[in-house]
Amino acid sequence: MSDKPKIAFYWCASCGGCEESIVDLAEDILEVAQAVDIVFWPVAMDVKRRDVEAMPDGSILATMVNGSIRTSEQEEMAYLLRRKSQILIAYGSCAHTGGVPSLANQFSREQILRYVYEEAPTVVNEEKVRPQPRHGHNGTAVTLPEFRALVRSLDQVVEVDYYLPGCPPTPKLLKQAVLALLSGELPPKGTVLAPDTAQCDGCPRRDTKPTDLKINEFKRPHWTQIDPNTCFLAQGIVCMGPATRSGCEAQCIKGNMPCTGCFGPTSRVRDQGAKILSALASSVNAREPEDIEKILDGIPDPVGTFYRYSLAKSLLRAKVTR
Amino acid sequence: MSEKKNGQVRIGVYICHCGANIADTVDVKAVAEYAATLPGVVIARDYKYMCSDPGQELIQQDIEEHQINRVVVAACSPSLHEHTFRGAAERAGLNPFFVQMVNIREHDSWVHTEREAATVKAKDLVRAAVQRVYFHKPLEKRRVPIHPEVLVVGGGIAGIHAALTVANSGKKVYLVEREATIGGHMAQYDKTFPTLDCAACILTPKMSAVKAHPNIVLWTYSEVVSVDGSVGDYKVVVKRKPRYIREDLCVGCLQCIDACVFKEPKFDDEFNLGLSKRKPIYIPFPQATPKVVVIDPEACIQLRTGKCKRSCLEACVERGAIDFEQKETYEEIHVGSIIIATGFKTFDPRRLPQYGYGRYPNVYTTLEVERLVNASGPTSGQVITRDGRVPKSVGIILCVGSRDENTNRWCSRVCCMTSLKLAHLIKEHTGAEVYIFYIDMRAAGKGYEEFYQRVLNEGVHFVRGRVAEITDWALDPSEEGKLVARVEDTNTGFVRRIPLDMVVLAVGLEPQFDAHEVQRMFGISCSLDGFFLEKHPKLAPAPTYTDGIFIAGLCHGPKDIPDTVMQAGYAAAEAIALADTGYFELEPNTAYVVEEECSGCKSCVPLCPYQAITFKEDKQKAFINEVLCKGCGTCVAACPSGSIRQNLFEDEEIFSEIEGVLAYA
Amino acid sequence: MEEKPVTDKLVTGADWEPLIVAFFCNWCTYTAADLAGVSRMGYDPNVRVIRVMCSGRVDPQFVLDAFAHGADGVLIGGCHPGDCHYVEGNYKTLRRYHLLRRVLADLGIEPERLRLEWIAASEGEKVAKTINEMVEQVRALGPLRLSRRFREWDAELASLEAEVKRGEEVAAHV
């Protein structure tokens, strides 16, 4: 094996988009491959867990783990890769803040299993069979990973050194990160490898946001003819931009869709949802409780709207009584 | 943690016994012992009186000898002694904003009785403060300059006295009065208790002095309509209502009144409470100041219909002071401080139908009787009932609308003495039998009790009992044609029926009808009774919670003339002291934007009620003007990227406080 | 300061007492609480007051942080509408409060655990009444104590960590 620095990729509870984003490096991936040895990447290479276990501790320079942690297997892999890597990077929203999978923290394990294996309209399962963690069959025990009580971000399971935010992270951020790794010029541990200002910084529509914004109504994007040049909030459409870290190059905005918050909060904020809530509610143009409520009815699912990618890392982490 | 930023943190914790006030309920020793175990705490002490000189010296010594650089004092409310302990720290060379107070008296020992629970609470609060003070930063106090001019709102005796006092110190005063003349309620009184000197005789010289004073700008028939700014520079807009008379030209000859097309006065005279009539063009009373007539637009034919002979114009043809085209005008002034002396209104006795006011013509209020006994009043001082009789028996009912769960709970303070005075005057004028129905006689004041004795000796009947009702239903012939007071005489234990020719209701005193709007406009508070709230009930009874705004007279609560004058002088002294100091020190609790963190989302800009936040187009960042910021922190809470901070209330400071009180949860 | 003080009184379910964090504005409600003290109006000792200049400073993060760290209820006290010392900070609080209650409800926290009350400087009695009422209400709702739930959730991780360690040791021997 060469003495090029070793890099690994792994996925946990995620959609696979992060894996694709690595491929999105396009030609640059060759440059990366030139500079490093990819020692573990289940989606692309046939390397087994026991192969990783066999590597000396700390022998991998950096591992990028995407996806949130839901099962005991993912936890085990997280522990394993943590031990084998000098640097562990949470790659993408799910690993960073829980991501969309962590919206499942609004439901109990029982609710989820019941729905998926019994109640979903496409399911036929009269015996109500559910997968069990252990099952004896012909004298051998077959095991499945344990389904945990809640979804966690990577850093809620193991110590994480850096974060690459986004759903998925942009090729530009990935490339920057790899270059930094190789050059060894790394920021302090715990840093999110993206700018520490909010989306509006650099938003092409910023000029159209009034300085005296008053929200009279919240509109839903799919029911609205959206002006492609005006600030979404000025149009009454919830945009997570003000509470979301920048660095995504305003891709959604350019596609005429409001920011939904995948880059997570800035370093000064502990709870992204609470912050956008505070900013938006403050500008609601009503004084009487009834009128306020009427305007707020325009956000039918505040948790899904404000915590779309960050419920696991929010202060409350999950629905309390599930 | 932030050790680098703040150096080695060395916290001193001081638990005050406050004599027995705290120590009786909170185990102060245990709290101090506990505090000593907290991270960062170098010294924890308890002491009998932390606010005393030796107490403060204790802190100073520890700062000097033990290099304490954070101070937590668990004692009373920070509103009382925060400045004391900050001062102590400052004297020892520590930045005063490294001090954090914990309120274990008002919020703990005085409201709880269970020693264990109170001690646990004290520990929680101390721990929160220790965790919080860790993050404190050195801050500079802010100084704002004080505009030397003073606004006095209300031209009753309180406003008059305050205005004269400030003006005599050489400062310019604006005196704004809603009515057409200054004088207020005192001008309506006949004699004053207990000396019986005539109210007008002592008041009118002061009114003239106001008019003549070179430092006083007097605006009558005017109202403050908006107040902006803060201590040192209040921007005030005053609406000057049209009186349809050019004040600079009118000399008060009153010939226009004679000339009015209304030959007889036809409209209720407000000054005499409707007991006499006036014309559409009138002067409130002979000594009105300024002595300028005024036209009632509701009554004047010219102003109502535009079709009048306008004989008044002819009478004033030479001076040309009458101006039907006059419109309201607005004056904008800048003042450093404001004295509010907007007075009171009397209780409307129609709210107590059992006393028949408004139903029986011979039921009066004390204020009406003041006018009746006044030599220049509607009856030239003759006490005659509305049906034209000289009363042979008069009953004065005390506490009408006062000391009553159903109306107002407070004692109006002046009604006992007013009633004694009126009893004396009525007896003097008519020789009638006078009954005073009372619950308690309250004659506390210089010469008051002596006056009570005098009226007792004059043969006034005192019946102790709350009158149940005034009725005109006669039980027997002796009551025919009279009003009857039904009352349980609690001294004798009998229910009595006392026939009377005239009933006088000693109505209580209430906040002005628009006190709430005034309170909001000036940004001050009201107490539960609706009167304006003072900063401290004992030690600061004229300042308010809003710096640079003082209250005087009955807008603050019922009081008699001497107390009113004293409070007005006190308010004036505060205003003068403020102006002479020339500056005012503000808490450095302003908010600021960290420029490199701001994304320019503009969420904060519309939230500031003081327009302190602007959006800098060149930098595409928000900016907070520290001079305009009042430190509420609303923008800080709203900043979606956490880029606005508030001095003294940083996010980390509050989070650590929250987590401090919940450490055991 | 990373180390939390060791608990000397671990409250168990049986002797659970509601713990309420209150954010009081300096000008109205904090002053009213002082007045309640001066007037010796007794009330339940279950509340810990945190002073802010204006209820408008109460960041929804503070409320969530209090719940996350174990508060069973959160009380916000501000000036009456129209009486705000800072003109209208309390209206902003009101709006946030309404939206926050919706979020709390969706996350399974009874909205009654968060209360917003307008208490003027003169209303010491109302401070006592509100606190007692709230303590009663939270008592009826039962403990929330998310801090403890979080510890339970994290226990699931701790057990695995131990197991993984054991597994690895075994593997190392083989």
Place this chain on the structure above:
Amino acid sequence: MEPSARYLYYPGCSLKGTGIAYEESLLTTFRLLEMPVKELPDWNCCGATTYMSVSETSATLLAARNLALARQTGSKDLIAPCNACYLTLRKSQRLVADYPQIAQETERFLEQAGLPRLDSVRVRHPLEVLYNDVGIQRLRELTVRRLQGVRMASYYGCQAVRPYGEVDDPHEPTRMDEILRAVGVEVVGYNLKTKCCGGPLTGTIHDVGVRLNYILLKEAMRLGAQAMVTICPLCQFNLDAYQAEIRKQTGEPIDMPILYLTQVVGWALGGDYRELGLHRAISGRKLLEQWFTVRKEAETYV
């Protein structure tokens, strides 16, 4: 279970005895208003003023049983026409609300009796139901005949407005006057609306009781009233029953009809003489017949 009527009705003892005319006229009036009332099943004595003064707790238990029965029916409003019943029921609700000990005792009692907890039953007085639920305007519209030129004095008695003032203003009650005017009656400004009728004194210290009656009647006469209108069976009885005795004692020619408010209103709405119990009067029978017997020519249709 049958659908619950909007209004339940608690007669108390009087309305089944001396005050039966009140019951008759009340039921007739509410029938004509198309607001049927249902009698509370299995009701018991209200305890009256007397029991309240012996033991507030025990008196509250008596009342609580009635209130719990009412709650069981599902009705929200319980009409108590007798002033004593009204006040006793209302007072016991207040006692339960204000005194934890009484509340506990009541709860314990109701539990033993297998009755539901007290909750949300409103105790109503017919006067205030007519005023608030029906309304002056509607009474005016529903009036089909008017009493021409008859002057009446409205009289409340002591218990309807005191101490709570929920039926009308305790110092200056006016609602009954407004109702009477609405149905076409001329009202005198009677000053003694809430003075004592003598109450039980007519049976104990008889002379004093009768003298109190006399004061009321005499003042009504002096003001030119031809009849008095009451809302309490005891007031009505006292004022009605002792006029002959007063005539004998004072020689004054008093013979004045003492009506129930529901008789006057019921008649204006079209009720007839007997169903309103007008035939049960003791005093002023001639006048009553003259006014209320329906003769075509005397009736003015509105």
